[in-house]
Amino acid sequence: MLDELDYKILKLLEEDCTLTYKEVAEKVNRSLWTVRDRIELMKMNGIVRGCKAVLDYRKMGYMCKGILFFNIPAEYIERAIEFMKSQEVIKSIMIISGDRRFAVTIVGRDASEVRNYVLKNLTKFKIYNTELDCVLEEYV
Numbered sequence: 001m002l003d004e005l006d007y008k009i010l011k012l013l014e015e016d017c018t019l020t021y022k023e024v025a026e027k028v029n030r031s032l033w034t035v036r037d038r039i040e041l042m043k044m045n046g047i048v049r050g051c052k053a054v055l056d057y058r059k060m061g062y063m064c065k066g067i068l069f070f071n072i073p074a075e076y077i078e079r080a081i082e083f084m085k086s087q088e089v090i091k092s093i094m095i096i097s098g099d100r101r102f103a104v105t106i107v108g109r110d111a112s113e114v115r116n117y118v119l120k121n122l123t124k125f126k127i128y129n130t131e132l133d134c135v136l137e138e139y140v
Contacts, residue, residue, distance in 0.1 A: 002047070005030065009038055010047070017051035054140050062107040065091075065135040066114040069100035070127040080125040089117060100129055 002010075008028045012019060019027075025035040042048045057065055072080055084090045084104060092105040104122075108114035111134050118132060 002042075005034075006038055006042065009035060010042070013039070013048065013051070057107045062109060064108045064111045064114050065138070066106045066108065066111065066118075066132050067135065068102075068104045068106060068118055068122070068130060068132050069096075070102050070104075070122075070130040071100055072102060072125055072127050076125040080122070080127075083121075083125070087121070089114075100131065102127075 005028060009024055012024050012027055021032050021036045021039065024039070025032045028035065039048065081093060084093050089106050089108060090104055091107060092103075094103045095101060096103050106114050106117060108117060114134075115132060118130075
């Protein structure tokens, strides 16, 4: 069970996962070893699953970040997810509630590149009931 200290540590890591144990310890007014042990335990328990950089895809030349909502026949799900996990342009894969059960974030140089990627690479998995939306603004 998480306590108040754990939540304080998690909030700091969520804001900046590059903080060192020492920096986190100073911010929560605890020893480096207490913080290290807490973080390692949260990693072992799967609460902290990794640390990722927040990228500005536009500055990298990807002017379109698309979110594709879709359904997929059950017999294609496992193969499709494995394929999507291997794709550099796919940044997230989510199973969601609602009429469309999957949402995938895809980056491209423009909207037509994202659309063409979907048509060329994902239609082979018989996706249906699709909707492709472009992110206009994103706040982190």
